[in-house]
Structure formats: structure tokens, C-alpha cells
Amino acid sequence: MTLQEQMKENMKAAMKDRNMAAVTTYRGLMSAMTNAIVATGKAPDTPVDDDMAMDVLTKEAKKRKDSIQQYTDAGRPELAEDEQAELAIIEQYLPTMMSLDDIKTIAQAKIADIGDGVNKGQLMGSLMGELKGRADGADVKTVVDELLA
Numbered sequence: 248m249t250l251q252e253q254m255k256e257n258m259k260a261a262m263k264d265r266n267m268a269a270v271t272t273y274r275g276l277m278s279a280m281t282n283a284i285v286a287t288g289k290a291p292d293t294p295v296d297d298d299m300a301m302d303v304l305t306k307e308a309k310k311r312k313d314s315i316q317q318y319t320d321a322g323r324p325e326l327a328e329d330e331q332a333e334l335a336i337i338e339q340y341l342p343t344m345m346s347l348d349d350i351k352t353i354a355q356a357k358i359a360d361i362g363d364g365v366n367k368g369q370l371m372g373s374l375m376g377e378l379k380g381r382a383d384g385a386d387v388k389t390v391v392d393e394l395l396a
Contacts, residue, residue: 283303
């Protein structure tokens with residue numbers, strides 16, 4: 248069962264449970280996936296493969312995290328809670344992200360491979376290519392800034 252099919256089944260279950268917050272989140276995700284398919288020039292009813300679904304889910308999770316931060320900074324905790332609930336649903340489908348210590352270990356090995364004179368951009372590019380989907384970009388940036396400071 249693909250991620251898209253699994254989300255459709257979970258949306259049906261949320262509809263039966265009358266969990267409208269979850270239904271709204273799933274509908275938004277389905278819409279984002281349809282938009283991603285259409286952007287590639289395919290028909291809207293084309294099934295989404297798991298790689299594309301993961302890209303969409305990652306982007307949607309990042310949007311929710313940004314919104315939570317903005318609502319919190321603006322003193323609107325009730326709106327941040329809504330976004331947090333949506334983020335919790337999205338994170339069910341995302342793999343667990345690596346810890347900062349794990350990223351640091353890989354980054355140190357990568358620095359040793361590249362050698363002296365490594366710059367931040369070169370290290371970030373190399374790490375993000377290797378850790379795509381397994382590590383948060385902000386965490387990778389934090390580790391790189393710490394190691395090359």
C-alpha cells in the first residue's frame with residue numbers, strides 16, 4: 248500500500264469518527280499531492296509514488312513548523328495548537344529524523360574525507376545529499392556551523 252493510499256484510508260476512518268480536524272488535514276495533503284502531480288505535467292488522477300509523497304509531506308511539515316513558530320511569536324497559542332495537531336498527523340508518515348549527535352558523527356567523517364579547506368557550502372551540499380529524508384536541514388546547518396565555526 249502506497250503512502251497516498253494509506254492516507255486515503257486514514258481519511259476515511261477520520262470521516263467515520265467525525266474527526267473534522269484530521270479530515271481537513273488529510274484533504275489538504277491530498278490536494279498538495281495532486282498539485283505536485285499536475286506540476287510534473289501528469290493527469291490529476293495519476294497515483295503519487297512514495298518518493299513524491301515524502302517530498303510533499305516534508306514540505307507540508309516544514310510549513311506547519313514555520314506557522315507554529317510565527318503564531319507563537321505573535322502570541323497566538325490557539326492557532327499554534329491547531330498547526331501542532333496537523334503536524335502530528337503529518338509526522339506519522341515521516342521517518343524519524345536523525346539526532347544532532349548522529350549528524351555530527353557523519354559530518355566529522357565527511358570533513359575527514361573532503362580534507363582541509365572545506366567550506367560550509369561544500370559540506371552542507373554533501374551532507375544534505377547523503378542525509379536527504381533522514382535529517383532535518385536546520386539540524387544539519389546547526390552541526391555544520393558548530394564544526395566550522
